[in-house]
Amino acid sequence: xxxxxxxxxxxxxxxxxxxxxxxxxxxxxxxxxxxxxxxxxxxxxxxxxxxxxxxxxxxxxxxxxxxxxxxxxxxxxxxxxxxxxxxxxxxxxxxxxxxxxxxxxxxxxxxxxxxxxxxxxxxxxxxxxxxxxxxxx
Amino acid sequence: xxxxxxxxxxxxxxxxxxxxxxxxxxxxxxxxxxxxxxxxxxxxxxxxxxxxxxxxxxxxxxxxxxxxxxxxxxxxxxxxxxxxxxxxxxxxxxxxxxxxxxxxxxxxxxxxxxxxxxxxxxxxxxxxxxxxxxxxx
DNA sequence: CTAGAGCTTCCACTCGCTGGAAGGTCAAGC
DNA sequence: GCTTGACCTTCCAGCGAGTGGAAGCTCTAG
Numbered sequence: 001x002x003x004x005x006x007x008x009x010x011x012x013x014x015x016x017x018x019x020x021x022x023x024x025x026x027x028x029x030x031x032x033x034x035x036x037x038x039x040x041x042x043x044x045x046x047x048x049x050x051x052x053x054x055x056x057x058x059x060x061x062x063x064x065x066x067x068x069x070x071x072x073x074x075x076x077x078x079x080x081x082x083x084x085x086x087x088x089x090x091x092x093x094x095x096x097x098x099x100x101x102x103x104x105x106x107x108x109x110x111x112x113x114x115x116x117x118x119x120x121x122x123x124x125x126x127x128x129x130x131x132x133x134x135x136x137x
Numbered sequence: 138x139x140x141x142x143x144x145x146x147x148x149x150x151x152x153x154x155x156x157x158x159x160x161x162x163x164x165x166x167x168x169x170x171x172x173x174x175x176x177x178x179x180x181x182x183x184x185x186x187x188x189x190x191x192x193x194x195x196x197x198x199x200x201x202x203x204x205x206x207x208x209x210x211x212x213x214x215x216x217x218x219x220x221x222x223x224x225x226x227x228x229x230x231x232x233x234x235x236x237x238x239x240x241x242x243x244x245x246x247x248x249x250x251x252x253x254x255x256x257x258x259x260x261x262x263x264x265x266x267x268x269x270x271x272x273x274x
Numbered sequence: 275c276t277a278g279a280g281c282t283t284c285c286a287c288t289c290g291c292t293g294g295a296a297g298g299t300c301a302a303g304c
Numbered sequence: 305g306c307t308t309g310a311c312c313t314t315c316c317a318g319c320g321a322g323t324g325g326a327a328g329c330t331c332t333a334g
Contacts, residue, residue: 056237080250097231100193113217
């Protein structure tokens with residue numbers, strides 16, 4: 001298989017697959033013309049990577065997951081550990097975004113959004129009028 | 138004010154403030170020794186930037202917001218537009234993360250996490266056993 | 275006069291790709 | 305045999321939003 005075929009199979013762009021080779025996630029052979037030659041196993045690894053990335057795992061997590069996947073003597077605890085840490089990162093990010101969302105939607109609702117210059121959004125970002133001295137503890 | 142003072146006032150690292158000057162968000166004067174000299178207005182703009190960034194606005198959004206802030210003839214509708222678009226991006230990101238979270242926490246719960254190699258997390262990422270042919274439409 | 279803190283610039287690195295240029299290779303059609 | 309176009313190769317640059325570090329200048333206190 002050439003890179004184009006495995007790109008279609010895995011759903012990853014050819015550029016991304018080349019990049020994954022660069023960083024050592026796949027090691028396709030080369031045919032005499034210099035083209036990369038992917039075997040079934042390579043295609044499978046790439047699909048695995050695509051799914052792991054879609055779940056938001058970092059490239060380094062993916063590297064570990066692939067290693068565990070290839071290790072028949074792995075303990076599922078190791079996999080679970082990685083997944084749980086990732087889950088915590090996701091939860092943290094959701095919490096951050098949700099907090100932004102709360103503030104932002106409050107400000108958006110408070111803004112009339114017309115031709116006049118008065119704007120609670122800018123007022124909040126500027127925080128000029130005495131709010132500056134508000135103790136936040 | 139030197140950069141260290143304004144860093145404390147705005148809560149931004151000095152490195153970040155230099156970067157903001159690089160990209161034209163603040164334009165501090167220079168004193169004869171080459172040091173940046175920040176006025177009240179600069180400090181105020183930097184604090185504004187810190188708050189806007191904390192709400193997740195992109196640098197380009199911040200640039201627009203600062204311009205609107207400085208324009209006394211702005212229409213609040215323009216500000217609201219930027220904020221609403223940002224809110225949509227946040228909602229989209231939360232939705233993506235939540236979807237990841239659902240799948241991931243399902244898999245984590247399904248994994249015993251012990252010394253044995255069997256692992257539903259890896260099984261899902263590999264998706265070997267006939268799930269591959271599952272129509273997803 | 276010296277030590278240390280603070281300031282300067284510049285370059286490289288992060289993460290995970292993505293775009294594009296310049297050029298080699300292959301298969302089909304004439 | 306030749307051309308065309310699709311495919312492949314490498315390499316370099318850039319995204320966003322900074323961060324780290326090196327080398328060197330300036331200021332202030334003792």
